Amino acid sequence: MLSLLVSKMSIARQIAYSMLIVLFVSLLSFAVNSYVGYHVVAFIYLIAVSLVAVLFDIVPVLITALVSALAWNFFFIAPYYTLYVSSPEDAIFLMTYFLIAITGATLTYRIRRVERRARDREGRNNTIKLYNTLLNSLSHELRTPIAAVMGASEILQTNKTLSKTAQNELITEIAKAAVRLNRQVENLLNMSRLESGFIQPRADWCDINELLHAVVMSVEENGIAQIINVAVAPDFPLVKIDKGIMEQVLYNLVGNATQYTPANSIIDVIATISDNALSLIVQDNGHGFPQDEIDKVFDKFYRLRHEQTGGTGLGLSIVKGFVRAMGGTITLQNRDNGGALFTISIMVEVSYIKNFRNE
Amino acid sequence: MNKAKILVIDDEVQLRKLLDITLQSSDYNVLLAADGREGIVIAANNRPDLILLDLGLPDQNGQSVLKKLREWYTNPIIILSAQSNEEEIVMALDNGANDYLVKPYRTGELMARIRSLLRRGSTDDLNPVITSGAIVIDLASRLVSNNGVPVKLTVTEYALLILFARNEGRVLTHQYLLKEVWGNSYISQSQYLRVFIAQLRKKIESDPNRPKIIVTESGIGYRFVAS
Structure with missing residues (x-):
């Protein structure tokens, strides 16, 4: 040393x-x-x-x-x-x-x-x-x-x-x-x-409600067999993030969920904010990930041992790379009653100007 | 009616051929150019009704071809770009492009954009009544109705909607919208735009979460889609 x-x-x-x-x-x-x-x-x-x-x-x-x-x-x-x-x-x-x-x-x-x-x-x-x-x-x-x-x-x-x-x-x-x-x-x-x-993220004001629905709509365009729900509070503030990158991250996560869960599974896309901490959650009620492989799924080229669907093992490592480039973190855990839960956490600037009734 | 003339400026011979066949099968007259210099010459001699311009040309930067064309050419220009680089696209729109598509694009999408731009170009006077879905905007009487029911808009909402309607089918960049509706000093205040777009959608879209009239072009701006 x-x-x-x-x-x-x-x-x-x-x-x-x-x-x-x-x-x-x-x-x-x-x-x-x-x-x-x-x-x-x-x-x-x-x-x-x-x-x-x-x-x-x-x-x-x-x-x-x-x-x-x-x-x-x-x-x-x-x-x-x-x-x-x-x-x-x-x-x-x-x-x-x-x-x-x-x-x-x-x-x-x-x-x-x-x-x-x-x-x-x-x-x-x-x-x-x-x-x-x-x-x-x-x-x-x-x-x-x-x-x-x-x-x-x-x-x-x-x-x-x-x-x-x-x-x-x-x-x-x-x-x-x-x-x-x-x-x-x-x-x-x-x-x-x-x-x-x-990749140099350029943060700008973003309507999270619009972002999440846009992602869900473009995933649905592929013709899917699952149900996707979006949950965002109606008074959710504007936040400053790189919308383009975040869109790709969420598209990959939601797209992954539609690829690896059975038909009629329920996928939730949830946004919460407390002070300046933005959390974006993508969860499903599928089979989840093998517990001993959870730490490895974000590694480059890593593919689940029993997965037959192929792929390069790049998707989740790109997701992680993008999230880190934006200064955030991403974690994966299995939900108590089965299914995977991805959480993106990122500190953001927040704006609560929401209503201009008289302008 | 005369067939519309479309000039394709793209250095890839395969894509030129593909566009040639596609456009001809939709009953357009097609002109082809393999680089910027040739494209400008053909455009000057033939006055096409619309130009499809690839941004990645071998002889000169697509942006500068665009600028040179815009010195005298007033018909629609659609940019075809191999890069989904937002800055590049915003720059092209600022340089006078009417629309853009990122390769690989769907042919159906390209044809829809071409139709929309040619339709707009064919009428000298603006149509005083613009409809999109259930929304009818009467520019002359300044009235907006949704399924026949008048929609109450604030001054700013109305200004925004009119700007969109006048540029139907065209991507309007965030900066452009901020400048036109709020003024030069608001150009970086994108939060106003986000808030008003959301408000406007609540009033005119049947499902504000799945907008069909004011469509988001991520990282670039918004587009008003008429029906």
Whole structure:
């Protein structure tokens, strides 16, 4: 942790800190020199070099090794306060010190480099794994409708004896495939907008009642088998949010609910506000989510283990990304009597100007 | 009656072809241009009744083509955009586009927009009586009725409704509405607009939660739909 922190420093800064360490060790050695003798001082310097080797890059470490050798010579080897070494014994000591310092430093540095490479490789492997998951689900989700379009149009072109009914069915398949492709492309575009940090919410005054009904209406246009209820207090204030993004979030949540609940299920879309805390709830009375998977459903590419309906596993992660981009949070829980309950919480500006009877 | 002439400016050959077939099958004369320069030349020589302009052109920015056209071209222009970027669309509407559609759009929707704009363009004088559903707006006598029953509107509500009715079928941006009804200094006071739209809908829509007369164009503005 510390070494991660330190490795972000510039080299100049690392050298400065190394020199401070050498200075500190020199002062310390002055204090203890008379008790332990100057040979032990060399070991204290070595500890300093090792410390620097663990923390910093190779250049500061080599400089520290050199400077500490010079400092040891200058302050502690007779004659003092010169770089001159009078006895051959001390010269050998000095050489040995320098060699040990350099070798130790270099070895430490190498070990750290190997460690870092292993870490990088692990990160890369994780990325590759994620990428493979994406490729698998995408190639399925994109190629299936493309195959339908190519297949259907080819038969229409080549087989001139097709019955009118068969022709119509093929044309319907092409249309369905286009809708499916469009949805996946939309997902991918949203994902890349989120990943690139391109999404910048622009909050403006929004009539929540209008927003919720608009979302429900556009979900209902897809032809659904469930009943959707909207609950908003008649005196609900205007709130400042990015309506476009919130609309997509709610559309995805309500759309999901219609996809994964049985016919005649009841889906509620509820808005409440207390002071500046806006809560938007999408709940259904379907089967809910497997309890052990609830924490994972917002993860990118995560698909429920027993779900057969396919999908890229992008929908809910986009929802979460959008909500976070707006500065809000989203949670999922199962309701007591079954069914899923999504809650979006977000702090908003509120305006209660509602009636202008005389204007 | 002469067939209406529609100019399509789009660099994608597939989409040009598709629009060519679709429009011809609905009995329009079709002109095609592959880029902005060609589009402007054809528009100048042929005076089409309506232009479909793709915003993403290879040779020049669609917005600047739009501006150049609007220096002299007064008939309707519908923008076709591959991006659902609200700012881009609002800018195009401010630059004089009458309507927009985001790709992929439904052909039925496109044809409805074209019909609506051509219908408006064909009468020089405004129709003094505009109807939408059960609502009848008599501009001359300043009376609004719902199923024959007079509707009481405040001054601002009436001003808003008239502005919509005069621009039937056309998307009016939030800024435009605020400027026209409340004045320049209110251009950022969108909360007024939200409140009055809600009030107005309560008075004229049969289900204010599912508006059919004043329709929301999310992030952009509102559109008055006549029947």
